[in-house]
Amino acid sequence: MHEQSDKSYRELANEALGDERLHSAIRMIQDRIGKGTRHLWKTEISQELRDKAKKARMRTLDNLDKVLTTLTEKIRANGGHVYFAKTAEDARNYCLKVAQKNEVKRVVKGKSMTSAEIGVDHLLEAHDIEVVETDLGEFIIQLAHDAPSHIIAPCIHMDKQQIGRLFEKELGIPYSEDPPTLTKAARKALREKLLSADMGISGCNLACAETGHISLVSNEGNIRMSTTMPKVHVALMGMERVIATLAEHDMLLRLLTRGAAAQKISTYVSFLGGPRQPGEPDGPEEFHLVIIDNGRMKMLADPRFREVLSCIRCGSCLNICPVYGRIGGHAYNAPYPGPIGAVVMPLFNGVNKHADLCRGESLCGACKDICPVNNDLPRMLSELRHMLAYGDEQWDVAPVDKGEALAFKGWYAAMSSRTAYNLLVKTGRLAQAPFVSDGMLKKGIGPLGKWTADRDFPPIARQTFGERWKTVHAPRLKGDSNE
Amino acid sequence: MNNAEQTFFTRLRDALGRNSSTRAVREPLFDSREPGELDALLARTNRTRKERLDLLATLKEFAAILNLRIHTASSTDGAGKTIAEIARTTDTEWGGEKRITMHDNPLLHGLNLEGHCKQDGIAVDISAIDPDKDELTEKLRLRHQAEAAYMGITGADWCAADCGAIAVMAGPGRGRATSLVPSVHVAVLTLDQLVADLPELYAQLENRASLPVSFNFISGPSKTADIEAHMVHGAHGPREMHLIVITE
Numbered sequence: 243m244h245e246q247s248d249k250s251y252r253e254l255a256n257e258a259l260g261d262e263r264l265h266s267a268i269r270m271i272q273d274r275i276g277k278g279t280r281h282l283w284k285t286e287i288s289q290e291l292r293d294k295a296k297k298a299r300m301r302t303l304d305n306l307d308k309v310l311t312t313l314t315e316k317i318r319a320n321g322g323h324v325y326f327a328k329t330a331e332d333a334r335n336y337c338l339k340v341a342q343k344n345e346v347k348r349v350v351k352g353k354s355m356t357s358a359e360i361g362v363d364h365l366l367e368a369h370d371i372e373v374v375e376t377d378l379g380e381f382i383i384q385l386a387h388d389a390p391s392h393i394i395a396p397c398i399h400m401d402k403q404q405i406g407r408l409f410e411k412e413l414g415i416p417y418s419e420d421p422p423t424l425t426k427a428a429r430k431a432l433r434e435k436l437l438s439a440d441m442g443i444s445g446c447n448l449a450c451a452e453t454g455h456i457s458l459v460s461n462e463g464n465i466r467m468s469t470t471m472p473k474v475h476v477a478l479m480g481m482e483r484v485i486a487t488l489a490e491h492d493m494l495l496r497l498l499t500r501g502a503a504a505q506k507i508s509t510y511v512s513f514l515g516g517p518r519q520p521g522e523p524d525g526p527e528e529f530h531l532v533i534i535d536n537g538r539m540k541m542l543a544d545p546r547f548r549e550v551l552s553c554i555r556c557g558s559c560l561n562i563c564p565v566y567g568r569i570g571g572h573a574y575n576a577p578y579p580g581p582i583g584a585v586v587m588p589l590f591n592g593v594n595k596h597a598d599l600c601r602g603e604s605l606c607g608a609c610k611d612i613c614p615v616n617n618d619l620p621r622m623l624s625e626l627r628h629m630l631a632y633g634d635e636q637w638d639v640a641p642v643d644k645g646e647a648l649a650f651k652g653w654y655a656a657m658s659s660r661t662a663y664n665l666l667v668k669t670g671r672l673a674q675a676p677f678v679s680d681g682m683l684k685k686g687i688g689p690l691g692k693w694t695a696d697r698d699f700p701p702i703a704r705q706t707f708g709e710r711w712k713t714v715h716a717p718r719l720k721g722d723s724n725e
Numbered sequence: 726m727n728n729a730e731q732t733f734f735t736r737l738r739d740a741l742g743r744n745s746s747t748r749a750v751r752e753p754l755f756d757s758r759e760p761g762e763l764d765a766l767l768a769r770t771n772r773t774r775k776e777r778l779d780l781l782a783t784l785k786e787f788a789a790i791l792n793l794r795i796h797t798a799s800s801t802d803g804a805g806k807t808i809a810e811i812a813r814t815t816d817t818e819w820g821g822e823k824r825i826t827m828h829d830n831p832l833l834h835g836l837n838l839e840g841h842c843k844q845d846g847i848a849v850d851i852s853a854i855d856p857d858k859d860e861l862t863e864k865l866r867l868r869h870q871a872e873a874a875y876m877g878i879t880g881a882d883w884c885a886a887d888c889g890a891i892a893v894m895a896g897p898g899r900g901r902a903t904s905l906v907p908s909v910h911v912a913v914l915t916l917d918q919l920v921a922d923l924p925e926l927y928a929q930l931e932n933r934a935s936l937p938v939s940f941n942f943i944s945g946p947s948k949t950a951d952i953e954a955h956m957v958h959g960a961h962g963p964r965e966m967h968l969i970v971i972t973e
């Protein structure tokens with residue numbers, strides 16, 4: 243599952259641009275949740291609280307060694323295991339080791355983006371361990387061998403007819419396109435899996451160091467099931483997903499549920515800090531927390547990007563982003579889509595590799611405005627673009643297009659000299675003539691061709707303002723003053 | 726601390742620009758409350774009966790949005806009758822006989838539920854481990870008990886009126902599955918366990934001498950909107966939730 247596509251960003255985005263159904267699905271989410279969240283920020287959550295939350299997040303990041311040490315000590319005191327993974331490979335190997343030690347045959351998963359990031363499913367499956375996604379959206383995606391397209395609504399790109407046909411085929415139920423009937427069928431199928439699995443894998447929304455708990459939010463209850471019923475629970479956590487105190491947890495939880503779904507609180511918020519304790523009727527016998535670096539250390543070390551680690555993965559930047567609204571999640575072709583994905587994917591996997599993501603966003607600033615922790619994604623996108631233009635040693639970025647850099651240097655020179663500029667306008671006007679139709683440049687050549695492939699370009703005017711001023715307005719003004 | 730872990734922390738301290746030769750300093754974690762903030766939050770919860778009834782009204786209003794059903798009972802025994810009525814009129818979801826599983830909690834024992842349910846032939850099981858028997862065998866028995874039950878009954882440590890969330894601490898006699906595996910969850914609390922909002926609820930948590938290894942906030946039945954954003958109740962957890970507030 244989480245199949246990634248071989249197609250380029252441009253191809254995927256182009257496909258999505260023509261997908262009316264996708265647009266109306268995303269519009270529904272953006273209208274309901276995105277606007278809902280924005281409304282809550284204006285009404286019941288003050289900017290002051292968001293500033294405070296950001297400060298708390300940054301203070302934790304600045305003291306991450308101490309905060310993680312405390313969290314680890316508390317969890318170990320309760321009999322839990324904590325493992326520190328440097329790479330995605332370390333993390334998934336650890337999961338496999340735990341599964342094999344416990345002779346696990348079936349793993350149930352609560353929705354976790356970190357698990358997609360480290361790619362644990364394929365490894366487990368390669369060792370004959372069945373992996374079942376239990377979040378309804380993720381389950382549908384898994385059945386369809388598709389990839390999720392939204393952080394909190396993974397199958398938003400599918401309609402109920404598609405899901406109905408999928409369930410008819412895969413679950414053997416009579417065709418239905420009634421969401422309650424479909425949900426009930428999934429509830430039944432998944433209940434069997436959830437109650438018979440030997441191991442549950444979850445992510446971690448916010449760990450609280452002071453009390454030694456991880457916490458997980460969900461509406462469906464699948465995460466509670468996956469972390470309560472199997473005999474082993476493995477929680478995957480990016481090393482930054484920790485906060486210091488309960489008081490901070492209060493603040494960030496309120497921001498998280500409002501940002502994610504414009505909800506005051508999710509149906510379930512689970513706090514888990516170890517295995518079943520003596521005398522308890524249920525709970526896992528083993529509890530493992532995997533704390534993952536996988537490139538985060540480098541973001542932490544770079545003052546330009548430390549801020550991005552304050553993200554609480556609420557997904558509200560997707561719910562407001564005009565680019566995401568048009569191209570959907572699949573075009574990003576990465577475990578983390580949307581504006582947050584456009585910043586973290588390049589930092590995780592290479593800026594050159596994900597150059598399109600850095601350049602695809604519009605820098606309109608909507609993501610920054612809605613982000614509960616004021617993450618300045620546009621600033622970080624600009625930093626990434628700067629790296630792409632001029633190269634960056636620290637991040638091993640090669641300048642993308644030396645010709646382009648040169649052209650802009652030339653442009654800069656031309657724009658700063660009146661004579662050169664006038665000359666450029668005159669030659670340009672002559673040179674463009676064969677390409678203009680209906681008053682627009684529709685087929686540019688050279689680098690301009692890339693622009694005109696998707697949009698028209700206004701040609702250089704027959705008369706520029708400067709020229710018009712000289713021939714039309716200046717004489718008229720002179721005439722006025724003569725009267 | 727193993728090698729990989731040591732390296733992790735060395736790299737972490739490097740990333741933070743600390744001198745990598747000094748070990749992490751063990752100092753108390755930061756205090757994120759303003760001076761007096763916690764006391765003020767705790768003081769807020771000293772309410773008159775009238776004020777608590779106002780909170781109850783707020784709760785009822787918000788619960789409607791969550792599909793969380795609120796009932797009030799003037800006595801613990803009355804609450805037991807209310808639950809018996811819910812049990813009588815609710816069908817099982819997965820077939821089998823009607824069985825209820827219940828937390829081992831003094832308030833719940835006062836419901837006299839077994840007595841109230843007898844005439845309908847509904848059995849009430851307590852989800853507690855027998856200390857004289859082997860724990861893992863008992864665990865397995867209680868797991869079957871939870872899976873066989875169509876209704877689970879728990880207490881609640883607090884409830885935040887403005888968002889309908891109850892906090893349920895896990896522990897001996899207070900299994901996690903009781904509020905999760907049966908199709909219907911009924912939680913019982915008294916009026917003085919109502920607080921206004923999450924900040925007040927967190928203050929109560931903070932004020933406890935210690936917190937259990939597992940606890941949950943629960944606000945309403947399980948739900949999903951994954952298919953065309955259509956809200957459906959009963960995804961994986963209970964499809965119905967009732968909250969009984971005893972006002973005596």
Ligand code: SF4
Binds near residue numbers: 553554613615616
């Ligand atoms: S960047 Fe901000 S808005 Fe986007 S997912 Fe992270 S916390 Fe949410």
